[in-house]
Amino acid sequence: QEGLMWSDGTPMTAEDVVFTYEYCIHPETGCVYTEQFDGVASVEAIDDLTVKITFDDTKPYPYDPFTDSTGPIIQKAQFADCVGAAAQTCSEQNLMPHGTGPYMLEDFKVNDVAVYVPNPHWRGEPVYFDRVVFKGGGDAASAARAVLETGEADYAWNLQVEPQILAEMEAANNGLIVTSFAGNVERILINQTNPDPELGDMRSEYADGTNPHPFLVGTPVAQAMSMAIDRGLIAEQLYGFAGQGTCNVIPGPPNYASTANDGCLVQDIEGAKKLLDDAGIVDSDGDGIREYEGIPLSVRYQTSTNSVRQKTQALIKQWWSEIGVDTELINHDAGVYFGGTPTAQTPTRNSLLTLRCTPRVRRSTLRTISRSGSVNSLPPRTMVGAAAISSVAAILSLMNSSANYLGHRLAPNVMSSSSS
Numbered sequence: 294q295e296g297l298m299w300s301d302g303t304p305m306t307a308e309d310v311v312f313t314y315e316y317c318i319h320p321e322t323g324c325v326y327t328e329q330f331d332g333v334a335s336v337e338a339i340d341d342l343t344v345k346i347t348f349d350d351t352k353p354y355p356y357d358p359f360t361d362s363t364g365p366i367i368q369k370a371q372f373a374d375c376v377g378a379a380a381q382t383c384s385e386q387n388l389m390p391h392g393t394g395p396y397m398l399e400d401f402k403v404n405d406v407a408v409y410v411p412n413p414h415w416r417g418e419p420v421y422f423d424r425v426v427f428k429g430g431g432d433a434a435s436a437a438r439a440v441l442e443t444g445e446a447d448y449a450w451n452l453q454v455e456p457q458i459l460a461e462m463e464a465a466n467n468g469l470i471v472t473s474f475a476g477n478v479e480r481i482l483i484n485q486t487n488p489d490p491e492l493g494d495m496r497s498e499y500a501d502g503t504n505p506h507p508f509l510v511g512t513p514v515a516q517a518m519s520m521a522i523d524r525g526l527i528a529e530q531l532y533g534f535a536g537q538g539t540c541n542v543i544p545g546p547p548n549y550a551s552t553a554n555d556g557c558l559v560q561d562i563e564g565a566k567k568l569l570d571d572a573g574i575v576d577s578d579g580d581g582i583r584e585y586e587g588i589p590l591s592v593r594y595q596t597s598t599n600s601v602r603q604k605t606q607a608l609i610k611q612w613w614s615e616i617g618v619d620t621e622l623i624n625h626d627a628g629v630y631f632g633g634t635p636t637a638q639t640p641t642r643n644s645l646l647t648l649r650c651t652p653r654v655r656r657s658t659l660r661t662i663s664r665s666g667s668v669n670s671l672p673p674r675t676m677v678g679a680a681a682i683s684s685v686a687a688i689l690s691l692m693n694s695s696a697n698y699l700g701h702r703l704a705p706n707v708m709s710s711s712s713s
Contacts, residue, residue: 326364456533
């Protein structure tokens with residue numbers, strides 16, 4: 294776009310786009326959004342305002358590169374000395390990057406606060422706020438209190454707080470709680486790799502599927518664990534107006550949602566017991582814990598620290614105990630649990646943020662959670678992983694090669710049904 298300026302007043306050109314690509318694909322940079330460039334053969338600057346992207350194969354949805362809010366175009370002049378291993382030394386650039394949006398950073402303190410002011414070189418309509426402050430730290434309850442009780446903040450987001458507590462806060466009439474359902478799903482991700490410490494470096498490594506979990510792969514155990522959960526009770530008692538039960542990782546929009554697994558909305562403890570009994574997975578020594586081929590069904594269930602998630606853990610532990618599954622509960626500070634930098638060898642993410650509006654984003658999610666690795670910010674027995682089964686792989690292949698809108702609309706529906 295003619296006249297497009299960086300917040301430091303210099304022109305943005307096609308060279309910045311090419312540089313962003315080269316910066317991100319360098320194997321030593323540690324770029325966390327390399328998947329944007331899957332299938333990209335080259336990025337070339339035709340002139341100052343024109344970029345040519347060449348793909349190495351059919352690309353029905355070619356709009357991944359440079360469009361994701363988690364993978365912005367960066368300024369070549371600012372990051373020129375930050376490519377490869379040098380990227381680890383560029384704290385100043387990473388903490389105060391130049392941009393082309395309506396606001397620019399005035400101050401940024403890690404794990405504390407980010408302050409934005411209007412960008413004088415913004416090309417669009419005048420902005421609405423003279424100053425925007427994002428405050429981090431604390432917990433969900435204190436964030437809600439800052440808006441609804443003390444008036445210290447104007448907005449708070451993703452309030453994992455019990456509905457009764459939120460209702461009491463809202464009664465002060467200092468703010469309003471607004472709920473809008475999207476595609477976010479609270480879910481337990483099952484580790485499908487072997488967590489045995491005796492494996493050393495191979496502990497919880499995917500190893501192309503040759504290192505499976507001893508009882509969560511190829512058995513009905515995970516299905517029984519799912520059947521034992523009362524999703525309706527969790528939604529009603531712990532989330533209230535902010536929660537709805539679902540059996541699918543893709544709950545919406547309607548075009549993509551599936552109802553094929555809706556049977557899980559009804560808790561079935563007895564059915565779960567029978568499923569395990571029929572598979573010969575029984576409690577042979579009377580200690581209340583079933584065994585599979587001599588291995589006790591004992592799992593570690595980890596999540597971040599907040600009262601709603603801990604109450605969810607407690608409920609699920611009780612339900613699993615009723616079907617003979619022993620559960621160790623662990624919670625971590627959110628800054629630790631959602632922290633860390635996934636690498637090419639360790640694509641596991643504890644927070645699977647999906648910020649695009651196409652089926653491509655869900656392919657990304659399902660690929661990401663299908664593997665686990667020992668090099669992670671949490672112990673490798675974290676319950677991560679997903680059912681990376683052949684039918685899902687076939688659907689992914691179809692979506693990668695088809696430009697048909699109906700195919701892209703139906704494929705996530707079928708994939709959700711297959712993987713939930």
